[in-house]
Amino acid sequence: SQKIEQNSEALNIQEGKTATLTCNYTNYSPAYLQWYRQDPGRGPVFLLLIRENEKEKRKERLKVTFDTTLKQSLFHITASQPADSATYLCALDMENGNLIFGKGTKLSVKP
Amino acid sequence: GAGVSQSPRYKVAKRGQDVALRCDPISGHVSLFWYQQALGQGPEFLTYFQNEAQLDKSGLPSDRFFAERPEGSVSTLKIQRTQQEDSAVYLCASSPRGRPELAGARTGELFFGEGSRLTVL
Incomplete structure (x- = not known):
């Protein structure tokens, strides 16, 4: 069956460290993968999109990798700040235009 | 606001009541999605509109769920005879692009609303 897994429900790190979140999928062949941020009581907000022929994408302190052989994406936040605390969702961009979301990882950055 | x-x-809502949830997408956006998000879960796809056409309703959990977008802008998600398991946040999202097979472009990023939190007692 098709499945998307984000490595952990919660991740706690110290301010200034790099946060690494994992998204694994099975029985999908997405051409694109997206990452969203969701704050409590708010809708998801788009962060980054990476294509299957791109190994890595960067935006300010954010970096995303996409390994279609391993069926995995890694999402990094460098020099993390308490304001980065939120739930991060990975989403597979399907050929029919739908996005299939993972459950999310709740990141807490402690000062 | 432009969002x-x-x-x-x-x-x-009391169990058995009908509810209607409204979504105003970003002006000019072609695609409109409805998602359901249960507590602690990721959003789950319900239905998709391209302009006024409902092209995909495969995610609607039962025939009690109905969505429309009659003029290709505002959309309404209606839930009839609500049940406790319908309690969730209902998210609407829009995109300026249509489906690949129609528009020749990927849907790309989605712009989400803040959601409607439904509690059925």
């Missing part, structure tokens, strides 16, 4: 607007933000 996606949803109303009501909070709705409490």
